[in-house]
Amino acid sequence: AQKVTQAQTEISVVEKEDVTLDCVYETRDTTYYLFWYKQPPSGELVFLIRRNSFDEQNEISGRYSWNFQKSTSSFNFTITASQVVDSAVYFCALSEAPPSDKLIFGTGTRLQVFP
């Protein structure tokens, strides 16, 4: 059965620290997609990244980077030099092969960045 686990419920850091949010997924499909979404205090869901199962290259976007490892079924997210504006709940999500393309979300990690 498909499942996304975000074991870290809450993380607190001080500004400029690096922080890694863990995501472990379960799926029987060989084709699938992984996502990260950010939910700031205002409540909306903001897309951060999409990665397909055939692309294990790590990705960097500014202070954000993602490490996808199929061998450990993990898709971890690192914020470098965290800022107060990074404070939010971060959700990892999985979408499996056709016909279903629904997003299966993890329980989220609340990140608090203190000045």
Next chain:
Amino acid sequence: EPEVTQTPSHQVTQMGQEVILRCVPISNHLYFYWYRQILGQKVEFLVSFYNNEISEKSEIFDDQFSVERPDGSNFTLKIRSTKLEDSAMYFCASEDEPYNEQFFGPGTRLTVL
């Protein structure tokens, strides 16, 4: 930048009443979704909709729920007889192609008293 909009932002209703939550997806998108998030919990899939019919629905989406695309722009979620446990944030999302980014609306907070 195009965005998904939802109305109302907050709906308060009495248990047993019907509610309709409205969404306007991004105009060239063809795939539509409803998700819900009970306060402090994870986001859960309710239903997906394509080509004027339901593609997939979750166990949560029982006979009390229905979706409709009444015209070329709106996408609605109806709950026929609300229960206390329906209180949640309801998100609409749309997508141009499967497995691309799903764009989420700002949500409707439903409170059932």
